[in-house]
């Protein structure tokens with residue numbers, strides 16, 4: 318038997334960051350920002366600045382530290398790492414505020430690696446993967462329902478995930494476009510069954526400015542393994558969320574602070590060693 322061992326190419330921070338910045342500009346779902354008043358911009362900007370000023374006073378920040386911070390901020394932009402930095406260190410709170418009133422499935426952060434317009438599938442499908450895709454096969458099935466328990470026919474699960482090395486297609490070299498991504502439409506009973514592989518935990522690239530900050534602050538750079546989803550149903554409020562895996566590393570100290578106990582799957586192994594899990598989504602009304 319040929320055990321073809323393909324060399325895994327680690328994506329550079331620069332390549333990942335610039336791809337994430339491009340993806341954000343081109344296809345991140347965004348709410349209209351045109352209606353923000355001057356008063357609100359002023360109030361929030363003043364408050365953010367006041368809290369930076371307070372931190373400077375509290376820590377007696379020096380001129381060299383100020384200049385180092387300025388240099389670092391410039392580098393984050395040049396490396397295209399604002400999407401990853403902000404999604405890791407800021408987005409979880411925006412998500413909590415945004416979804417505070419939601420009664421159905423809990424949300425989680427979108428993150429920097431969503432790409433719209435993926436291959437469409439009906440109800441039961443296998444996500445696009447390479448012929449030699451590594452990782453334990455995982456069947457993820459369930460139903461999309463409304464808060465009244467009614468099945469949502471024709472709901473679309475936009476799914477994306479890292480591979481068994483923790484890399485995302487579109488943001489790493491040598492992974493085909495669309496790999497481990499898909500838009501899965503539920504049947505008339507609201508059901509779906511998605512065959513994929515177990516993703517690996519994700520480590521923020523260490524060779525860029527975000528990684529440099531993590532290293533000098535002695536923080537770890539890991540997110541627990543996760544599936545990303547946006548679930549849309551007509552007449553319902555879209556939910557952007559992530560599903561995690563019980564017992565996996567970094568669940569209790571996600572660098573992006575984006576785990577929630579309700580979003581942890583506990584797949585069972587079948588006789589063949591493959592994983593299977595059921596998870597039902599509950600969509601709030603629009």
Ligand code: MBD
Pocket residue numbers: 401404405426427428429430519540573575
């Ligand atoms: C990820 O895979 C991710 O989901 C987030 C939020 C940030 C960085 C990498």
Ligand code: FE
Pocket residue numbers: 428430519543545
């Ligand atoms: Fe992710």
